[in-house]
Amino acid sequence: MGNHSTVTMFVLWGFSSFPELQNLLFTVILLSHVTIVLANASIMVAIKLNHSLHSPMYFFLFALSLSETCTTMVILPRMLVDLLSESKAISLPECATQMFFFFGLGGNNCFILTAMSYDRYTAIHNPLHYPLLMTHKICLQFIMASATLGFSVSLCIVTIIFTLTFCNSNIIQHFFCDIEPVVSLACNYTFYQKMILLAFTAFTLVGSFILIMVSYVFIVRVVVKMPSAKGRYKTFSTCSSHFTVVFIHYGFACFVYLRPKNSDSFRDDTLLAVTYTVLTPLLNPIIYSLRNKDMQAALRKGIGSIIRFSPQMINKRAQKI
Template structure:
């Protein structure tokens, strides 16, 4: 008996590699999934790079709103690049092995960037609130220094929190299996592989989610409730319809992102199933990042005008060089 316990303990302590099963249960769809994820990834990269480029080059877009949009686009590029390339690598090479360290690094960056996105969405909603509800004070409140501080805070706030949480989770020993039934290293599937009682780790996840997701979500809802109240006072029906269209689009993306993430991380471990976890994860890792450029930027008339100006300038430059 003592020998068996010793062997088990030895095996636990030497687990240095996981296997990301990903979409292994869909062998006939590997080619379709590869093409789909490749196209989505390219759409996200190209659209967000265009937003960053035009907000930097166009003088008419040197406003707080577009400063935050550029930060948001940069964050989205980093965010999807943590997961999607690894998904494609696993599909293309069929090599699903990932070291313990690489898994921890992927989880840490994913959680940090997800936290940053939660707070940046809250900052963007605050910017909208000030612009719509207090337009006369907008230049004073959202001055360049304040914008830089808010953006910097959004980028940095998740780093210490999620480094600590990742170290806490990977301090556990893993004995149930080394197979992660997911397409990236996320908290719920990792906790399933842990030995012994994980209640303390689950509680820490709940606390962190309440701080980094629930709190910003409440701030977003508060901002938009005041925005909607202000919109209802607009004198023309056309103005109200236009404002509601923009707000409803923003809120839809916010609800999808926060909602799918909250359901994933706040459910008890016993209620998690691989299929449901993967589906929910697709929403906040791939689906919302794909729609964010359209919702937040490319429906904006000033952004479209700046994009057309950039394209025509390039065309004129090409024609003149010929």
């Protein structure tokens, strides 16, 4: 190690491997980013303004939409800047901060999805006591616990990674500070530390996924005992949006973070991560909008109010002038 110099600045080199795609990627990611922000903002505004959506299920959906929006804000603006600039340098503190918020918010999303599955189980298994079991205070405690767990795990991951010594290179083969591309640059990264990082990742992804599946096992057991086919269909339909989002979220996340990797796979992982960081937040609000009639009605009502309100405001201002 005496012949190495300690790295204090990284270079995000992910998109430099695809020079012919950078303009296309910039356009697609910019449009996706704007769409994600507008779609999630529309859902949050609709839930806030429509009193019929002031229920635990939509309270969790509001929190999930806010968390997903913040997650994309951590990654996508920096990604767009790097696509246009020649200098893609990022300091160690900036890299650590980006990683902390990305994995903290990502873990928060996982635990919110877990809370949503418990909410659906409670509503279906014990509908008479549901208002007492899922009060606003309890829902808020679930949200706070999700954030605490997510950011605690993220802090442990970031602490382990950034106490390493980086001396092999300063080029991160990725478009953001992800775990594997960063630790591959460390010269004192051990198998023991690798297992600890894998355990934290598995705790967040596998642990929360198992809890969600347990909730759905109990939900299915209750639903199949219902005598009415119409009742079974209606009950399953209330869970369809959540289950679809869970399938997409965990499918991409587990494939990206739990499969074996090596330095040769970083180039492919970059394109996969684009899918995970852009496509998943883009699909979630679309799924909840398309598969939820109450949300569709609230969004139509909100858009209609804006359309009606705009000409009235223009006329009033014109009369004043």
